[in-house]
Amino acid sequence: MKSHTPSRPARRPLALAAMLALAAAFAAPVLAAGEEVVMYKDPNCGCCGKWAEHMRAAGFSVKEIKSADMGAVKREAGVPQALGSCHTAKVGGYFVEGHVPAADVKRLLAEKPRVAGISAPGMPQGSPGMEGPYPADRYDVVSVTADGKTRVFASH
Numbered sequence: 001m002k003s004h005t006p007s008r009p010a011r012r013p014l015a016l017a018a019m020l021a022l023a024a025a026f027a028a029p030v031l032a033a034g035e036e037v038v039m040y041k042d043p044n045c046g047c048c049g050k051w052a053e054h055m056r057a058a059g060f061s062v063k064e065i066k067s068a069d070m071g072a073v074k075r076e077a078g079v080p081q082a083l084g085s086c087h088t089a090k091v092g093g094y095f096v097e098g099h100v101p102a103a104d105v106k107r108l109l110a111e112k113p114r115v116a117g118i119s120a121p122g123m124p125q126g127s128p129g130m131e132g133p134y135p136a137d138r139y140d141v142v143s144v145t146a147d148g149k150t151r152v153f154a155s156h
Contacts, residue, residue: 035109036061037096039089040073048087051099051129058102060091080148083119094118095144099127104141104154115143118153127156 037055041048043066052062067073073088074081077095085098092109095117108118118141120127126136143153 035092036063037089037091038063038065039087040065040067040070041087042070043068045086047099047123047129051087054128055102055105058106060102060105078116078146079119080144083121083142083144083150085119085121085123098122099124099129100141101128101156107154113143114145116146118143
């Protein structure tokens with residue numbers, strides 16, 4: 001009995017399918033980074049625009065919206081008052097409050113935890129958008145559940 005080995009033209013669809021599957025697996029983090037970030041900021045804040053540039057450099061598309069009522073934006077997004085910062089962003093169904101590093105946002109989108117969002121409370125020196133000649137603060141990015149429970153998501 002003779003074994004049958006597929007001819008080269010017959011193997012091409014299989015090889016193409018395997019290459020496409022591999023490419024899709026490696027593209028997933030890139031696609032997550034390509035999600036649009038909608039950032040609400042006070043019209044007079046300069047560091048917010050620097051955070052938006054940090055996010056763009058990491059592959060995100062960022063839409064900046066000026067708002068004179070950031071309190072209302074934060075309440076609507078579900079940001080607890082104690083975890084507030086200067087700007088509030090929305091991406092992938094989550095809020096991202098303040099100067100959260102892009103790597104943390106990518107991780108949030110990849111892992112999809114059951115949280116309302118993440119926050120870098122306050123305005124930590126040395127965080128994305130808050131760089132300068134002064135020493136960087138050590139700070140935590142915290143995740144927040146819909147009922148307000150927090151947990152450290154990342155430490156910097």
